[in-house]
Amino acid sequence: MKNIFLIVFFSLLITTSYAQEGNDIDESKIEFVKHKVKKRETLFSISQLYNVKIEDLKRFNKQLYSNDLKKRDILRIPVGLYAPSNTKTTKTETSETNTDTTKTKTHIVIPKETKFGIARKYGITITELEKMNAGMGENLQIGAEIIVPSTVVVKDTAIEDENFEYYEVQPKEGFFRLKVKLGLTQEEIIALNPYAKEGLKDGMILKIPRDKTSLDSKDFDAVNLENYIVNTKKKRLAIMLPFKLNRVDLDSLDVNKHLLKTDPTLRAAIDFYSGILMATEFAKDKGISTHLDIYDTEGSAAKVNSIIDNNNFSQVDAVIGPLLSKNVEKAASKLLRQHIPVISPLSKVKIKQTSNLYQTQPAAELMQKAMLDYIAKYADTVNVVVISGINWTKVKGAIMEALPQANSIMPKKDNYFYVDDIKATLDKTRENWIVLNSDDPILVSNVIGLLNGLTGKIVNKEGVELGENKIRLFTVNKNKAYDYSDVSNMYLANLNFTYPSVNRHYVYDEIAPLLVSYKNKYGVFPNKYAIRGFDVTYDVLLRLASAETIYEASRSDIKTEYIESKFQYSFHQNNGYTNNAFYIIKYNSELKLEVVE
Secondary structure, eight states, X not given: OOOHHHHHHHHHHHHHHHHTTOOOOOXXXXXXXXXXXXXXXXXXXXXXXXXXOHHHHHHTSGGGGTSOOOTTOEEEEEESSSOOOOSOHHHHXXXXXXXXXXXEEEXXXXXXXXXXXXXXXXXXXXXXXHHHSTTOOSSOOXXXXXXXXXXXXXXXXXXXXXXXXXXXXXXXXXXXXXXXXXXXXXXXXXXXXXXXXGOOOTTOEEEEESOOOOOXXXXXXXXXGGGGOOOOSOEEEEEEXXXXXXXXOTTOHHHHHHHHHHOHHHHHHHHXXXXXXXXXXXXXXXXXXXXXXXXXXXXXXXXXXXXXXXXXXXXXXXXXXXXXXXXXXXXXXXXXXXXXXXXXXXXXXXXXXXXXXEEOSOOHHHHHHHHHHHHHHHTTTSEEEEEEOSSOOHHHHHHHHHOTTOEXXXXXXXXXXXXXXXXXXXXXXXXXEEEEEOXXXXXXXXXXXXXXXXXXXXXXXXXXXXXXXXXXXXXXXXXXXXXXXXXXXXXXXHTTOEEEESOOOOOGGGXXXXXXXXXXXXXXXXXXXXXXXXXXXXXXXXXXHTSSSTTTTOOTTOBEEOSSOEEOEEEETTTEEEEOOOEEEEEOTXXXXXXXX
């Protein structure tokens, strides 16, 4: 059997060495000019004006990755990056918009008409309209005569409507990217802009609703981003994990084995990294090339600080890691000014969030609320009983507030329940939903054992059936107490134990290619950390491939799902991106874990 430690370790040495050979642009050798953004200007129009790419504008103005372009913004524009193009812009744009600008007529501007409205009316771009009318100012004068194509494409008025605004389609934008950016489906865009049915083109002017309701609270079906790959540029990821290579002895397998046995963080890092490597291989099969910069954080915030200070991150598309919360905070804060996204893959504790931070682990409070909302939906038809320890906790307070009609019991002494304590709360005429709130393994084991004995048919001493106790067990937080050796999975299955979870359990037949590939490479099947590494990395790569940046592909209406995890981010200014997607899991009678929601 292959040794996963050695395989991953040597790949680390090779990849790290290779990563250090990347070619980065030296900004000190580039000349810049400043540009003050005017009303109605877009990144596309500015890029055309200075003969640069939109990618370059964002690269040297990192705030554009997370913030929209605004009037009066001051941009740094690189000069002389590319040789001037000899292509005649008018001819190219004319062919792209399929509008014949050789046949023209005069259009008289009426009150409240705008350049965007007129360009849309005649099926041309703003650039074409301005080229046809040399010296056209920023604002149109009422009564002015301007040259336009002779054919009207859209019969709508060109007058500005307070309920709508205009959007100029950017290069390579399709309907999926507009859904990401604008929150509008292809059908909604075409309904407002019938000519878009033939496809979107650079510079096309679209009419869109001015006020779009927030999508954060809506539930969406998972989208397969493999079907929306438009950005095939090589992706560059920086991987920050606590490999602690300074403690590895290449000449002693025994020393390395000891390290693995005694350091759970090191084991998690190596397994997680093996999942990263698998994700890059699967992405390669989809046409996505990846360059990895591997950094060993040694589990130290000071080391993270040193890594960022001594390496150029300007070309990095995203940072995955570090694992530990304090190190995630350090990386995100250090890279904030460069607007480089930092993906926190495993940290469950609350951390200081910044606008560039992606918290991939859903918040415990969010999952707790979802579980309580699920129970509350059925509370009128079942008998809800809350069982907890002696001490009052914040979580118990939240449970009782969400389920005010529930009965509540606590142990009378020694933090221990007796069968009659629980039996007295059960209802023979309705299903009993028991919400167990405790992190004490003894109490959890005690309650689960009693509930299992009480569930099922009730028979008196004479053997006469008196009814049936239907019991289902819930918790808002499946902590380590439920993994205690005295807690029987058979009991949990009998009680249809239900809880919120970041992960689901995969079905072998559905992910056979990954399992086979992983086992062929490492000699074992992937554990939860390896699968998490795959899910997080594959999601990042596909989001980068479906847009210019991961920020553009992180709208709240984009939900993705992979082997064991799903991701649906919401953005909060200064607090970054939080994952709101998780599962409600139930043990079924076959000892299998099934997804309830």
